[in-house]
Amino acid sequence: MGWDSKASYPPHAVLKVPVRATEAQKWAWEAAAKKHGMASPGAFLAWAGDLYLALQRAYHDAIEEREDALLGIAGGDRRREERKRREREEGER
Amino acid sequence: MKVATFTVHADARQSARWKQATEGEGFAAVGAWLARAADAYLRVRAKAVLPIPLAWSKGVFSVQLMDGEEIRVTGMVSPPFAYFRGTSHGTDRNKGRSLVHLASGRIIATLRRSAQARSLASELAPVLLRGELPEFGPVVERHVREAK
Numbered sequence: 001m002g003w004d005s006k007a008s009y010p011p012h013a014v015l016k017v018p019v020r021a022t023e024a025q026k027w028a029w030e031a032a033a034k035k036h037g038m039a040s041p042g043a044f045l046a047w048a049g050d051l052y053l054a055l056q057r058a059y060h061d062a063i064e065e066r067e068d069a070l071l072g073i074a075g076g077d078r079r080r081e082e083r084k085r086r087e088r089e090e091g092e093r
Numbered sequence: 094m095k096v097a098t099f100t101v102h103a104d105a106r107q108s109a110r111w112k113q114a115t116e117g118e119g120f121a122a123v124g125a126w127l128a129r130a131a132d133a134y135l136r137v138r139a140k141a142v143l144p145i146p147l148a149w150s151k152g153v154f155s156v157q158l159m160d161g162e163e164i165r166v167t168g169m170v171s172p173p174f175a176y177f178r179g180t181s182h183g184t185d186r187n188k189g190r191s192l193v194h195l196a197s198g199r200i201i202a203t204l205r206r207s208a209q210a211r212s213l214a215s216e217l218a219p220v221l222l223r224g225e226l227p228e229f230g231p232v233v234e235r236h237v238r239e240a241k
Contacts, residue, residue, distance in 0.1 A: 013102035017111070019124035026097045027172040028135055031218070034148050042101040045127045049101075049111055052130035056114075 009043060019045055101127060139219035147171035147214055156191070157198040158183060169207070170195070173221060176210040202237050 019042070021029065026041070033044035064083065068076035101124075103111065108123075115126040138145075152170035155163050159181040166184055168177030176192045179185045180203045190210040191203040201217070204210050 012104040015103045015108045017101040019099045021097045042099045045101045048131040048134045049127045
């Protein structure tokens, strides 16, 4: 199981990112990878990066939803349009 | 300072997302941003004071005894902790297990059974992640009290 990283990475993960770690980070990431059933500390880092962004996105969405509610229907529609446009632009990049 | 290097695999979309976040948050490299994201996640977990399960294996390590002497002992290791059969006076197969902080060789506590030493280490790991070492006295005191 330890050598097989298929379960931890998406199939098209062909790009490589080097990450430097102190001794304390090394053991913490290795322990976290084991605990999450991931094949390597690198897989844990990739997962943590994606989770960080997902949580950040959820946080911003929650703030925008709240602002939509305060602005009323017209303001909310405008914001939703802006959000859709931003997502399209991000997808095209 | 000793450093290790890990390789993280990413697909094109992940790479683009990470690069965007790296630039947005003012990091010099994607690797540095990923390290920060992983540490942030672990800090949040540690703050929730959830015990962290540790994987133990046999090993040899240094221990600082009460009289200041440093000895090498064989025991079970799961960085940053280890435990051996004995006390702060030295190895002794009949006197419980002592949990040791590997980096300093310091004995944290002496408990009756291996399971108790492992349980204490699991609970101390989040404390250590929060950077509160060596101020984990209350956790140790509770484990020693419960082990009696």
